[in-house]
Amino acid sequence: MRLIYCSSVLLLLVLFPRECQGGNILVLPIEGSHWINMDVLLQALHSRGHNITIVRSSKSWYVKDKSPYYNILTVQVERSMDQKFIGEAINHALEFERGALPLANFLHLTVGMFGTFVDAHAIVGELLSAMLDDKEFMRTVKEGNFDMVLTDPCWGHGIILAKYLNLPLVYNIRWLIAGEAHLAIAPSPVSYIPITGSGNTDKMIFFQRVKNMILHIITQTQQQLVIKLIYQKLCDKYLGPDIDYNHLVLNADIWLMRVDFVFEFPRPTMPNVVYMGGFQCKPAEPLPEHLEEFVQSSGEHGVIIMSLGTFVSELPADISNEMAAAFAKLPQKVIWRHKGVRPATLGNNTLLVDWMPQKDLLGHPKIKLFVAHGGTNGVQEAIYHGVPVVGLPLFFDQYDNLLRLQVRGAAKLLTIKTVDKDNNFLNAIQEVLNEPSYRRNMQTLSRLHRDQPMKPLDNALFWVEFVMRHKGAAHLRTESYKMPWYSYHSVDVVLFLAAAGLLVLLTIFLLIRCLCTAMCKHKMKRD
Structure with missing residues (x-):
């Protein structure tokens, strides 16, 4: 009997070898919040038996040099897009926005900061050159016998390296250099698809469509200039003059898109786009003891949490004082992720922390409101846990993310220019707390998001493994990008x-x- 059992097990192992073997995945991530969600995907891949190797610069400030679930290949570089570089750019943008007229701010963000934008991608280009010019590094990579490359194509180094190594390519994506990824791969009529930064919805009057078209032209021009100045030169040098970077970008096998249509406006898509919005969201775990005590002390009034994301730990002093004074007038307790000078108007009901377990707080039954900057990760966690939002967008896509929630009746949107005027901040918080429709609408979004045949993370894992099993997914790729x-x-x-x-x-x-x-x-x- 034992002999029959052993023979059956051996037969299964012979018949299904691929399902029992882990793949070798080469990962080229980017820093900041993009790394946070990439890290979730990598941990899940490792748990399924895959070997993960990450390429990072010697000046990386997010990707740790040691980890139990991935190996590291470090590339020596002279400079990096580090926290200081990004922080200075953000602070400059915030200062300009507070004093500028809407049109001036629009032009500053789209045109005035173009030099900073190009410099950032030049740093990425230097990282790629350091890789490809290092013979020892490339020998190590080639000996790794990798099955595929996983990258975030907001930076272009992973795309070129995948072609250099002739490996299948999978994106963990929402952005391509200067624009939203759908615009590159899928038909995208700007008559009803709002361009990021426009502040438009999918229902536009004539002059909104004019603004949408102008912004689309500007962002596409920016993208093409960056490609010409940085990435096409790298293609010419390392891949040959017959390789067009624009074609290379669109040749990826699978695009794991970090949105879904509970959040995004309906739009055309393509068969190799896989939606995994909210894939990083998980059920809440118990809070640390000191936070649980603070939350429970709120009684029937509950708790408000506030976080402005990865790059902004504090606001200008006058705004911080106005917010602290507003919080002090509320019966709720407040947990505020804040670094720097303690606001002079801080009330006894407000706890300042350097870090907070955001997902665990959002999932706590006593949380009534999330004051957020509108980053994709935070917005999707708020949707997952059904917590309404007061939004304070600061830069990039944050205004547009929060606008999608506001249109669906689940958020109240403020701006950095008006947040400290006429009690706007306090009024917005009280409106969302006291009007039941905000919570009701957000909980409806939460139910829609959760009602799927497969969890977003499991869907993403299936398609990553699909690419490794079949050495790509060419049958899902359109060839339309080769057409003039x-x-x-x-x-x-x-x-x-x-x-x-x-x-x-x-x-x-x-x-x-x-x-x-x-x-x-x-x-x-x-x-």
């Missing part, structure tokens, strides 16, 4: 049909004219 623009939009076909139609009309006209002439001549002869 006039063929893609059928301009040549329209011109051909128009010319053919005119030719037919002209032929008919000439025939009628000839018949009329012949008839007239015949009549004249009879007369």
Whole structure:
């Protein structure tokens, strides 16, 4: 009997070897909040038996040099897009926004900071060159026998390295350099698809569509300039002059998109786009003892939490004081992630912390409200746990993220220019706390988000493993990006049909004219 059992097990191992073997995955992440959600995906891949190797710069400030679930390849670089670089850019943008008119701020963010934008990608280019020029590093990579490359294409180094190594490519994605990823891969009519930064929804009046088109042209121009100045030069140097970076970007096998249509406005998509919005969200775990005591001390009034994300730990002093004074007037307790100078107006009901277990707090039954900056991770966690939001967007996509919640009646949106005026902050908090529709609408979004046939993270894992099993997913990729623009939009076909139609009309006209002439001549002869 034991012999039969052992033979059966051996037969199963022989018949299904691929399902029992882990793959070798080369990962090129980016820093900040993008790394936080990439890290979730990597831990899940490791738990399924895959070997993870991460390429990071010697000046990385998020990716640790030691981990129980991934190996590290460190590239020596002279400079990096570190916390100081990003912090200075953000502080400059915040200072400008507070004093600028809307049009001036719009132009500053889209045009005025273009030099900073190019410099950031130049740093990424230096990282890629350091990799490819280091023979020992490349020997180590090639000996790794990797099955695929996983990268966030907001930076372009992973895309070029995957082509250099001739490996299948999977994206953990929402952004491509300067624009939202859908715009590159899927049909995206700007008549009803709002461009990030426009502040538009999917229902636009005429002048909103004008603004949408202008911003689309600006962002696409930015992207093409960065590609020309940075990434195409790297392609020419390391891959050859016949490789177009624009084509290379669109040649990825699977695009794991960090949104879903509970959050995003409906739009066209493609078969190799896999939606995993909220994949990083998990049920709440017990709070540390000191936080649990503080939360329970709130009684029936509950707790408000406030966090402005990875890059902003404190606001200008006048705004912080206004917020602290507003919190002090509330019966709720407040947990505020805040570093720097303690606000002078801080009330006894407010606890300042350097760090908070955000997902565990959001899942606690006593949490009534989330004051957030509108980063994708925080917004999706708020949706998952059904907690309404007062939004204070600061930069990048945050305004547009919060706008999607506000349109659905689950958030109240403020701006950095008006938050400290006319009790706007206090009024917004009281409105969301006292009007039941905000919580009701957010809980509806939470139920919709959770009602899926497969969890977002499991869906993402399936497609990563699918690419490794089949050495890519070429059958899902469109070849439309190889077409010139006039063929893609059928301009040549329209011109051909128009010319053919005119030719037919002209032929008919000439025939009628000839018949009329012949008839007239015949009549004249009879007369």
